[in-house]
Amino acid sequence: MEESDLTLIFKPFSTSSTPTSYIDGDRGSRSDVSTAVDQPSIAWQKSSSAQIPESPIAQSESIILGTLLQPEYLSPVIARADVIYDSDTVGLDVLKEDIGYIGEFSTYQISRRLIIRDIPRNPRRDQAVEQSIWSLHQLPGGGDGGSPQSRLLIVIVPHIVDHLTEWPFYLPDVRAFAIQIIGSRLSIHHLPRTRPVSSHAKSCTNFVIGVDLERSQRMFKRILEVLKKRFEKPNYVKRVHHDTIVPRERYQKVYQDLKAKHADRLCRIFATNGYEGKGCREVDKIFEELGIASFCISLWEDMYEIPSSARRNGYYNESVQSPGISGPLGQFVGFADLGCGSGVLTDVLLQEGWPGYGIDARSRKIWKSFDEDVQRRLTESILIPYVIDQTSTTFEPTKLCRSDQREPFYTVPGSSQTYHSGHFADGTFLICNHGDELTAWTPLLASLSQSPFIVVPCCSFNLAGRRFRAQRSLCQAEGSKLRESSKRSTYQLLIDYVESLxxxxxxxxxxxxxxxxxxxxxxxxxxxxxxxQGEESREIMVKEIIRREGGTEGWNAMVAKLKERERQPSGADDGHSRCS
Structure with missing residues (x-):
């Protein structure tokens, strides 16, 4: 590892006393008195470099800052970075007593400063750390012999005391590192962590024992790879965009809370039912269901104007125990999880105090491992929507399900099987997570009860319960310019189809x-x-959609197969059979 040219132009900033803790507060101000004194230059080390397409300074700065503000692409243990200070917004004010200020570079001037807070995915294992990001532009005539090559320097300084022996795992184990661009050359440099030998010998420094330079080099290599890729495709536009409805910060906070509260318990439940070990598909789905539960809770708090403090203070349970009160959940009717499968999503929402229930065509052994209150709200029930044409069927349960029947659950004399009529209390929030046969039905059932809903599509089934590939004529909105259906995936066509419904x-x-x-x-x-619309008008509209889409012939046969199929001994989700 060679010494960096930055050493020649770097003038370190010294303090009269060394900080002894993490720094919080406005812009990470130091608690000690700092003074600017000349010191022997601390040697910067050149870590790695690469050739990149030459770009204007403004574009290069935007690419580098954009990468640093998305640390989740650099380390899998970081959830996001929150910007807590930006000089472009409030004005540049360089305070040399900040812990994020380490010195000056003689041929560069500061043009912008940001302070970010890295939020870890697991706050029980890692703690959040603030960092200063300094953007420096070359002074006029500051290059080598007046070289016309553009120069940019981005310096990243963690707000951590210099001599700590422990360093956050997700940060390079260095005092600071810099990203430099000279023309078409991109290089990464770092400043080793050092500490004074004694309080009386400030000019002497020793390297900190236990510094993990190998880990730092891996991180620098990763940063270089990401930057090089982004410089090669500066106009790249993401295909999908997250966090368009629920802010990322709120969602991740709820997810971290639910994961800390329920993940261990659910993993133990799955282990006792024979599902355990790394890579187990059913165990992996626990975290998928926790993510969907986090999104639903965040969405409901916004839809029904429920303060997040109600969740933290346990007010939800009070509303459930006292129906009709004007509490935090006064406007929330309840939820219905259609095709609830293993029941994890229903369990988590109920445990968090949200009223509702889950139904599935077949019960799961794992249901018996949940709390008794949750077990009572998980029902083995086959859904036969009451709007299905009953005149052409010989299947007895549909004949007993009259359109004027208001009770959602009913049974057939001589059978213990429970059926669901598709009636929901007005305003019930319908959830269809990978419901397959129920995916296309969910918007129609929601329309009948004037209910909001969420659908997470997976496999493509029509209203008769048969696999199909949605046609372009059925799912393309008038005037939209979409590719021919033959060039689009079945999954994308299903999404378009549900949107059209x-x-x-x-x-x-x-x-x-x-x-x-x-x-x-x-x-x-x-x-x-x-x-x-009126209830009668809504029912007529839904029946017309069913008729136009080919009717429901075959739905009853599919239901009969589900009823007659031998129950599998598995305890959790068995694939597509999670649907009713």
Missing amino acids: CREIGVVPQKEWLRIPSTRNLAIIGRISSNP
Whole structure:
């Protein structure tokens, strides 16, 4: 590792006393008295470099800062970076008593400063750390012999005391590091961590024992790879955008709370039912369900204007125990998890105090491991919507399900099987997470009860419960310029199809790419229609959509197969059979 040219132009800033703790507060101000004194130059080390396409200074600065503000792409243990200070917004004010200020570079001048706070994914293991990001531009005539090459220097300084022996795992184990661009050359330099030998010998420094330079080099290599890729494609636009409905900060805070509260308990439940070990698909789905629960809770707090403090203070449970009170959940009717599968999503929402229930065509052994109150709200029930044409069927349960029947659950004489009529209390929030056969039905059922809903599509089924590939003529909005259906995936066509059904019932669909560990992570959210119709008009509209889409012939046969199919001994989700 060679010495960096930055050593020649770097003038370190000294303090009369060394800080002894992490620094909080406005711009990380020091608690001790600092004085600017000349010191022997501390040697910067050149870590790595690469050739990149030459770009204007403004574009280069934007690419580098954009990368540093997205640390989740640099380290898997970081959730995000929050900007807590930006000189472009409040004006540049360089305070040399800041812990984020380490010195001057003689041929550069400061043009911008940001202070970010890195938020770890697991706050129980890692703590948040603030960092200063200094953007420095070359002074006029400050290059080598007046070289016309553009120069940019970005310096990153963690707000951590210099002589700590322990360093956050997700940060390079250095006092500071710098990203320098000279023409088409990108290089990364670092300043080793040092500490005074004694309080009387400030000019002498020793390297800190235990510094992990190998880990730092891996991080610098990763930063260089990401930057090089972004410089090669500076006009790249993301295909999907997260956090369009629920802010990322709120979602991740709820997810961290739910994960800390429920993950260990649920993993133990799955382990006792034979599902454990790294890579187990069912255990991995625990965190997918926790992510969906976090999104639903964040969405509901926004929709029903419920303060997040109500969740933290346990007010939800008071509202559930005292129906009808004007508490935090006064406007929330309840939720219905259609095709609840293993029941994890229903369990978490109930444990958090949200009223509701889950239904599935077959019960799971794992349901018996949940609390008794949760078990009572998980029902083995086959859904037969009451709007299905009953004149052409010989399947007895549909004949007993009359359109004027208001009770959602009913049974057939001589059978213990429970059926669901598709009736929901007005305003019930419907959830269909990978519901397959129920995916296309969810917007229609929501329309009948004037309910909001969320659908996370997976496999493509029509209203008759048969696999199909949605046609372009059914799912393309008039005037939109989409590729031919033959060039689009079945999954994308299914998404378009569900969106078209939403528009037909008078709901403007909203799409959110959820932050969950699944490739099928798109959620379609529908709120209550802005043009409410009478109940009879809504039923006529839904029946017309069913007729136009080919009817429901075959739904009863599919239901009969589910009823007659031998229950699998597995305890959790068994794939597509999670649907009703």
